[in-house]
Amino acid sequence: MTTSNKVAWIGLGKLGLPMAARIAAAGTPVQGFDLSAERMVLAEQVGITAHLSLATAVEGCRLVFVSIPDDRALLGLHLGPDGLVEAMAPGSVLIETSTVSIEASARVAEAADARGIAYLRSPVSGNPVAAESGTLSAMVSGPREALEEAVPVMAAFTKAQYWLGDAEQARYAKLAINLMIAVSAGMMGEALAMARKGNIGWEAMLDLMADSAVGSPMVKYKTQPLKDRDFTATFSAAQMAKDLDLILGCAHADGVAVPLAAQMREAYSSLIGTGHGEDDYIATIHHTERLSGLPAFESATGARE
Missing domain, CATH: 3.40.50.720 (NAD(P)-binding Rossmann-like Domain)
Structure with missing residues (x-):
């Protein structure tokens, strides 16, 4: 010693x-x-x-x-x-x-x-x-x-x-927290797609989300990057897919029903398959916008993604 x-x-x-x-x-x-x-x-x-x-x-x-x-x-x-x-x-x-x-x-x-x-x-x-x-x-x-x-x-x-x-309680806890983060990213994608369909300004909706009952620390942290449409990875979509595989394996072994985890794993598979695997995990936005038939995002300056 x-x-x-x-x-x-x-x-x-x-x-x-x-x-x-x-x-x-x-x-x-x-x-x-x-x-x-x-x-x-x-x-x-x-x-x-x-x-x-x-x-x-x-x-x-x-x-x-x-x-x-x-x-x-x-x-x-x-x-x-x-x-x-x-x-x-x-x-x-x-x-x-x-x-x-x-x-x-x-x-x-x-x-x-x-x-x-x-x-x-x-x-x-x-x-x-x-x-x-x-x-x-x-x-x-x-x-x-x-x-x-x-x-x-x-x-x-x-x-x-x-x-x-x-x-091993800490391992279970970390997987549980990451499951919530993945599902939250999926929910944000769907909510923002709905807002765009309803002709709500992009930045206005993000400000509202951050200041509402759902304004978690994660939502607040992602507000400015999403305003900028900046998907530089702090934690990539590919990394989240890896963690979702761990979550699914853990849940299946213990007999826990995790349909939301399975759904988000497929969403991240789609992101990876369409070239967004190294984008930040919040790039679920891309996935939902594509499924919703929304056009490429155009900023106030006229720049397009």
């Missing part, structure tokens, strides 16, 4: 890097590792010490954070003789922040337990902008005493840490 105050961060992608950078900026030394040389260079520029191997990145670190894209990356990173679990010291704490399946997470939990490592499932709700501002929310399950130890570091990139239980 190590008593050093430095931490390791494995996976320096769009979410991982700003989260790790917040920790470094708060004064905690961060040792980072990523398979991308470009991301390692970016990490060095924000005060993270880049390492060329997992073993050296986690050396001397009691807290090890992970941010990776999917189940395949999760299992490939953590398991096996050269994996992260074997590289970590017994008695250390693994904090895994990704959106992955319950089954894959449970396999990591088993390996961590055998190694004597406390495993915190800690997916986060938010996007890279929230990561940069330190306002992510963490859904956490695993040993509560391990969370209490990690909170002072996690506070650098999260506004809240919700402990939900000692097993």
Whole structure:
């Protein structure tokens, strides 16, 4: 067991890097590792010490954070003789922040337990902008005493840490939240299509939605990009499709009826098939407008999409 105050961060992608950078900026030394040389260079520029191997990145670190894209990356990173679990010291704490399946997470939990490592499932709700501002929310399950130890570091990139239980509860919670986000995106698409058919001004309807009973933080956050018809991805349609696959798999395994999830998965399949897979997930607007026979959007300046 190590008593050093430095931490390791494995996976320096769009979410991982700003989260790790917040920790470094708060004064905690961060040792980072990523398979991308470009991301390692970016990490060095924000005060993270880049390492060329997992073993050296986690050396001397009691807290090890992970941010990776999917189940395949999760299992490939953590398991096996050269994996992260074997590289970590017994008695250390693994904090895994990704959106992955319950089954894959449970396999990591088993390996961590055998190694004597406390495993915190800690997916986060938010996007890279929230990561940069330190306002992510963490859904956490695993040993509560391990969370209490990690909170002072996690506070650098999260506004809240919700402990939900000692097993896979956090994974269920993250999938449930993302289901609500996907369905909300679909509802916004339909509502805005109705408004256009009714000759309501585009910006006027968006302002109304944001200021109405349905003006959730997500709606408010998307109001200005939608006014600008800016579909630059903070979380892409393809990524949402991946999460919906996880949601459907989880729900089917547990006997939960999720017809809205199935419908939204088909909507995102259509977006991907029509070239909008790398657009932001709110590009459900395109899908509904196309189905509704609406013409290409024309802004006040006369520009068309």
